[in-house]
Amino acid sequence: MKRGHVTGIALGVLLGVSLLLTGCGGGGRGSIASGARTVKTGQGTVEYTATRDGTVYVLDADTDKLFGLATVRAGQTVRVDADADRITVDAKVINQRPIAPNHHHEIRFRADEGRSDR
Secondary structure (H helix, E strand, O other): OOHHHHHHHHHHHHHHHHHHHHOOOOOHHHHOOOOOEEEEEEOOEEEEEOOOOEEEEEEEOOOOEEEEEEEEOOOOEEEEEOOOOEEEEOOEEEEEOOOOOOOOEEEEEEEOOOOOOO
């Protein structure tokens, strides 16, 4: 094998492992679909109840990191609970990792318009 080919393979493996380890905790605003609007912001505990079916995005606005992403139905409540270090949709935990209580958190929502599976 040529040295350049081995280096390329090693870089590919390293990139794959780093993506696996970081999971969905990166991305930030650039990972949020266009058309998603900010529906709730705050520190500590932040809640939003969806009025329509759609997708919610939970962003740490101070660090520009995406902490949560979920599909919701009308009437479901998204809760960012910094004290418990978790994000839930109704009672289901969608993310449990450290959440800075003094940071500003944004919940953004994008309604599902014209989807055939809803």
